[in-house]
Amino acid sequence: MKLYQKYLIRNYLKNFFVIFVALEFFYLGIDLLTTYQKLPESANLQILYTMFESLYAINFVLPLSVIFAMIATTVSMIKSNELVSLRALGVSRQAFTLPIFFSALAIIMIYISLTFTPFSYAREYSVNILQHSQISTNTEGLFLKNDNDYIYFEKLNPIKKEASNIKIYHVKDMDLQYILKAQKGYYQEKNWVLYHVEKIIKPKAETLDGKGLIIQKFSQLETLKDFRPKIIDNIYKGKANLSVLDAMDALKFFNAQGVDTSRLKTIILSQLFIPLFAPLLILIFSSRTPVISRYYNTTLISFVLIFVALATWGLLFLFSKLAMNAVILPEVAIMIPMLSLGIFSLYSHFKE
Structure with a gap:
């Protein structure tokens, strides 16, 4: 691995962990403020509730942290003229993007692997503690x-x-x-x-x-x-809130019963493919950011990129809810937007 690649990965991961922890605490703070009166008196249950809610928050916080970390890393390097220095040394835009992209992809793949485990039931456990003062x-x-x-x-x-x-x-x-x-x-x-x-x-x-x-x-x-x-x-x-493995087993079971399985297909497809929007957006954003800050307003660029990231995530979330309620076929609601995003991201990355 080249020296500049190690530098990019280290900076990106540092920004990712800072943003991820900050968003996690922000989510937990807001949640605990709104549910404080409903929490059980037991300290053990309060700790368990906080732990399960923090795990549930990962579903929202992690994909956004992956994108925000890329924006923070790129903008800081533009302001310090590190990006233009790398370009002057012969590092192409594609070569600059790939270390960050693969780091983000590795994080997302770890998250997707968690959806095969009881991690998917964290929200159910926290709600049970809040409403019934017990996990099950x-x-x-x-x-x-x-x-x-x-x-x-x-x-x-x-x-x-x-x-x-x-x-x-x-x-x-x-x-x-x-x-x-x-x-x-x-x-x-x-x-x-x-x-x-x-x-x-x-x-x-x-x-x-x-x-x-x-x-x-x-x-x-x-x-x-x-x-x-x-x-x-x-x-x-x-x-x-089914894990992917349980959803697959349920899909096989209910297909044999002739029951509508749109919701199960949506659960599987959304957990496997929607998180991939984060690394795909990194490829698109990298092709749209300037090299130097002299002629550009980096604050405005950061705002636009963050807005686009939130809007994309919101649209995908909306499509998954429509598919969950059988308004749109799961394959259409999830796979077509993700394939379109993937094709556009590859086009943006490889174009000169």
Whole structure:
């Protein structure tokens, strides 16, 4: 790695961390001021709430910090005449941009990888602490369909992966075959393990003196493969905070049920592709910034670049919300704007 590249990366990362931490504290400060009266009295829960909110804030703060750090680095080098000195030494605009671009891309890829983890549920946990003074809450009265099974959970705890008072109605060719009743159930290794199970089998009513109901009892029974509690809880409540892995599993599951999956597609596409707008904007901004400040108002340039960054982020956020509500197809709402932005950024970067 060349000396000027190390210098650019070090300056960029320094500006990024300063801006990122400042925006994080700003977000947390505003949030705590507005929710102070609702916070639980427990100090432990207050700390957990602050931690989860800070993780949730990363979704908004990090992509903007990536862009603002590029603007701060470039403008400071223009004002100190470092940029024009690099150009005089033979460093092209493209060569100047690439170290910053790849640094930003690496940060965004780390962030995207976090969306595959429980990091995506930080907002849910903080809301639970604020409203119920606990991280996990029970969902009551769920009634869902899975293949030929109609499933009722009286109570479901998606974090502990447990449910109580479970009833499963197995239907084949519009005819009820049997009913499973269980006091407790736990999701273990891709299956629900039911305890204290009663199975009521309905025989075919061919004659009046035929067999009656058959009742079988089991201490333990495995059923409902891949019926993941976190997925069904979030889909039932209409939440958008699914991790990418859970959203993919839910997409596969609900496609088999013939259910509309626009919201799940939006969750996956928005978490995988929308954050990439930040490094793409860096390529565009780099092609629009001057080399020296003598003939340009750098304050005005900074303001315009920040405004464009916020406007772009806002538009992409708007498109994702429209897709979430099935107003626009997810592929159209997210992929077309991102592809257009990618093509324009590459054109801006390679043009002379």
